[in-house]
Amino acid sequence: MALKNLNIVVVGAGIGGLSAAIALRRSGARVRVFEQAAELTEVGAGLQISANGMAVLHALDILPQGEGGPGLRSAGTVIRDCRSGRAVTVMPAPEAGPTYYFHRADLIDLLRKAAERLGVEIVLGQRIMSCEIVQGGARIEMTDGSAQHADLVVAADGGRSLLRRGLVEEEGAPRFTGQVAWRATIPWGQGEADRRATLTMGPGRHVVTYPIRSGRELNIVAVEERTDWREEGWRHRGDATELRSRFAGFGGDVADQLGAVTDVHLWALFLHPVALRWQDGRLALVGDAAHPTLPFMAQGACLALEDSWVLAHCLAHATDAASGLARYESARRDRAQRVVAAAAANARNFHFKTPMRQLAQLGLSLLGPRIARRYEWIYGQDVTR
Numbered sequence: 001m002a003l004k005n006l007n008i009v010v011v012g013a014g015i016g017g018l019s020a021a022i023a024l025r026r027s028g029a030r031v032r033v034f035e036q037a038a039e040l041t042e043v044g045a046g047l048q049i050s051a052n053g054m055a056v057l058h059a060l061d062i063l064p065q066g067e068g069g070p071g072l073r074s075a076g077t078v079i080r081d082c083r084s085g086r087a088v089t090v091m092p093a094p095e096a097g098p099t100y101y102f103h104r105a106d107l108i109d110l111l112r113k114a115a116e117r118l119g120v121e122i123v124l125g126q127r128i129m130s131c132e133i134v135q136g137g138a139r140i141e142m143t144d145g146s147a148q149h150a151d152l153v154v155a156a157d158g159g160r161s162l163l164r165r166g167l168v169e170e171e172g173a174p175r176f177t178g179q180v181a182w183r184a185t186i187p188w189g190q191g192e193a194d195r196r197a198t199l200t201m202g203p204g205r206h207v208v209t210y211p212i213r214s215g216r217e218l219n220i221v222a223v224e225e226r227t228d229w230r231e232e233g234w235r236h237r238g239d240a241t242e243l244r245s246r247f248a249g250f251g252g253d254v255a256d257q258l259g260a261v262t263d264v265h266l267w268a269l270f271l272h273p274v275a276l277r278w279q280d281g282r283l284a285l286v287g288d289a290a291h292p293t294l295p296f297m298a299q300g301a302c303l304a305l306e307d308s309w310v311l312a313h314c315l316a317h318a319t320d321a322a323s324g325l326a327r328y329e330s331a332r333r334d335r336a337q338r339v340v341a342a343a344a345a346n347a348r349n350f351h352f353k354t355p356m357r358q359l360a361q362l363g364l365s366l367l368g369p370r371i372a373r374r375y376e377w378i379y380g381q382d383v384t385r
């Protein structure tokens with residue numbers, strides 16, 4: 001199907017929305033992106049993009065500075081014990097290809113600039129209130145009362161997607177996982193000397209760190225089990241002193257790194273079902289809107305990139321929009337479901353209490369590299385081929 005002159009509206013300018021806009025525009029569509037935020041800013045936080053996500057970034061041709069653009073090439077992951085800081089094992093980089101560490105703001109900026117270069121119109125400060133299927137397309141309503149017509153709508157409006165609610169009725173409510181993630185970045189003087197991530201395991205807690213921005217900053221994600229949380233959402237501002245006291249049992253480098261945190265945000269981690277339905281012939285879900293993913297496999301953004309590529313490909317190779325969207329849904333649903341399940345299963349693997357912790361660490365020290373290979377099916381998928 002020729003996408004030329006097809007009028008597509010994308011809702012949301014996150015990694016899913018911007019990458020979908022680029023992929024669809026490159027296939028010839030006219031694309032407008034509506035984003036509720038007045039500015040495209042990201043709180044200080046890193047993002048690991050594994051080979052499956054990098055394949056899409058390369059195919060979309062958005063990495064200007066060669067191999068990984070502003071991403072830092074990972075050299076694997078060291079797993080450490082929380083009290084002593086002792087290395088338990090080293091997980092090598094996946095065989096499928098290296099992972100890259102990005103600052104989110106840098107990746108969003110690259111995507112935004114590429115979209116604008118291609119002629120995508122990005123409208124900020126416009127919240128979409130509803131989407132209704134009408135003769136020949138869809139009618140979307142904005143907060144300011146105005147309405148827009150589109151031949152197709154891509155809902156990339158994130159884990160609490162409004163448009164998903166209009167598409168899929170009767171879904172189970174999201175469930176609090178009992179885990180909260182603290183996120184911060186700190187200045188880092190070590191440059192690219194050590195390009196490994198560190199996963200430090202403790203009872204009921206773990207901390208992941210990795211360098212970003214050529215090693216000038218260190219990204220910190222500290223996850224703890226907690227029952228006193230009800231509200232789902234992004235960007236709750238946290239208190240650095242509280243973070244330090246909650247992770248007081250962590251010695252070695254982690255204690256020093258947490259000591260340098262000044263600005264920190266909190267995410268309560270909720271488990272959502274993968275959408276039962278991803279499209280209705282005029283509207284398609286992309287990224288977290290279709291499959292919010294716990295961060296324990298670092299795959300949410302990677303899946304969003306894969307979705308975007310496959311969506312544009314299916315539409316460009318279909319006879320009409322409805323069959324293209326149906327093909328997109330069937331190409332993506334099983335994979336998303338498997339990755340979401342793998343991330344959920346990994347949720348408590350790093351939190352064993354003694355004596356299970358010693359046993360788990362012994363298992364990891366013996367089997368570490370083999371365990372890493374269990375996930376090659378995730379990293380080895382190249383949807384652009």
Ligand SMILES: Cc1cc2nc3c(=O)[nH]c(=O)nc-3n(C[C@H](O)[C@H](O)[C@H](O)COP(=O)(O)OP(=O)(O)OC[C@H]3O[C@@H](n4cnc5c(N)ncnc54)[C@H](O)[C@@H]3O)c2cc1C
Nearest residue numbers: 012014015016036048128158287288295298299300301302
């Ligand atoms: C702690 C943590 C660590 C993570 N680490 C990784 C990692 O290392 N690697 C990885 O691949 N993934 C990671 N993820 C997951 C990843 O961040 C998400 O999966 C990804 O950002 C989803 O992108 P998205 O574009 O689908 O949604 P979002 O990034 O949520 O974007 C949705 C956009 O839509 C806008 N919007 C919402 N509603 C409306 C509306 N009605 N009208 C207009 N605009 C609207 C929002 O403002 C937002 O800009 C992590 C997540 C967490 C919580």
